[in-house]
Amino acid sequence: MRAPFFIFSDGEIVRNQNTVLFIENSGKKKRLPVEMIGEIFLFGNVDISKNLIVYLSRKGILLHFFDFNEFYLGTYYPMEFNSSGKTLIKQVQVFLDEQKRLMLAKKFVLGISLNVLAVLKYYNRRGKDTLPYIEQIERLTRQIVSIKSHNDLLALEGKIWECYYKSFETIIDNKDFAFDYRSRRPPHNPLNAMISFGNMLLYSYVLSEIYKTHLDPRIGYLHSPMDKKLTLHLDIAEIFKPIIPHRVIFTLVNKGIIKREHFKKVDGGVYLNKQGLILFSKQFDHKMNEVLLDNGKNQFLTYRSIIRKEILKLEKHILGISEYIPYISRW
Template sequence: MRRTLYLFRSGRLRRKENTLAVETEEQRRYFPVENVRDIFVFGEVDLNKEVLEFLCDNEILVHFFSYYGHYVGSFYPREHYNSGYMVLKQAEHYIDPTKRLNLARKFAEGALENILQVLRYYHHRGKDLSEYIAAIERFLKSALPSCQTIEELMAVEGNARSYYYESFNVILEDSPFQIEGRSKKPPTDPLNALISFGNTLVYVKVLSEIYKTHLDPRIGYLHATNFRRFTLNLDVAEVFKPILADRVLFTLVGKRMLSPGDFDRCGSAVFLSERGRRTLVEEFERKLQSTFHHRRLKRNVSYQTILRLELYKLEKHLIGEEEYTPFVSRW
């Protein structure tokens, strides 16, 4: 099974025959290239043209992050699976206002459905979240269906998430962390730092999976296709952030796996320390590799697999084979 290679320490990444060698001051480690899905670089890592060619030949993406864990960009190898036909279909569904609104609404619906699943999960475990569940249901059943523009959809989805983030203080009422509102650039408290970093991991994971399909990541629907490099991954990630990033956050904080010492302050900004990022990444990978019984497929699948299957469903929608319905978790 291919796994993500996370590089937190500074050092060098190079090719050694048919393996990737990671060299730091402390040690040298080797990773067979066939076992590497993609690479997330957080440290100051040197690499040369030879290793980039090697990664390109093996269809391995490299994602780069700043010192504080902000996504910087990706080495996106030449595309092996993109087809002109699929690009035309993506463009067709973007240019046609009705088709674009239909897809954008589905991404927003999937996001709110999974937010509801998270809230119900914790409500059934003794947290009084009835107020938040009722609010999200109203957004889902009344506000979203009445939206006639992308801007209205984005506003409704944003308002729903504001209510949702308020519920974090109830879910995590016995923890040392509280949230006073969503702050992104920069995050101003530990929970916002966790939300931002977790969301970033989901965005980039979806981007890696898009590379393995016929889809072009530059054409999104809920998020406008513009001069930004990638948008389709942002759309699909909306569906999965509640059940991946947020569930991991609740596990880490609820089980006291993170403490105030796992965060760094820089002025008013708060960021995860290296240890904090490592801890979150380990739990995030455990979540991705965990399996559940898929009712339609009638077999156990991992969340990592579900990301790819979601993209295949989107492909079928674009070519007119089957209407897209977003994945909704059923715990």
């Protein structure tokens, strides 16, 4: 599986015969191994040309763009070579059927809740007093099956996340990384900055994997496509937030890898600085390539492979081949 490539400096990406070079403004050059790259994450102010985009398109390489404060701007991907009219029609039919859409959305929320519980129980076994949060989320989880409307399901999901986020200070136990409350645009402290950045990285990874299937990323079931242009990757990413970006945060903070010095204040918000972005992205990519035993099968997979498999499971559900069951972490 081809790997991601991160660019944090300002400069220019140019095609050099049958390869690609990144030239920093300082003049430093770095060759990009295009045959080994699946996507490029652009955080710096980088110039690109049409000639380069044509070349990257032929290689099937995606470009993810972020602004100066790490917010995701968008993705360039090659023309929809994997698109399928049959699958698109099925996706729309499931969305328009209120009961089918609600059933699928419930599965996503169940996946969120069970993976949240897996994280909390993991740290409880390691001496962190997360039992009050476990008990509360277990009570909320039991309510999922009886939910009758999409709005009520979203409200329940919000309660699950709210309770879970309160546990962060227990898991981290570091006054420099107090949670307080969830804030997004802008994040008001380092912990919220990492949550937002980790989520955006995860969204980009999931979106890349969706583009490799026949599914259309514009049609989601938990998140409404009426509110956003792309929503399916948000649905799938929710399941993996507790076990990928949040575990990355706990590792970085509890091991002292990331510190207050790796953040900056801009326009009333707090964001990772360049060194912080590098540290976080490196740990995130390491997590994505972590090898673990797939649930119930004698098969070792990376998290990236598991996400790809999750999307294929969803596609089979939409096509009526097999019922979708969300991935649940086992530790």
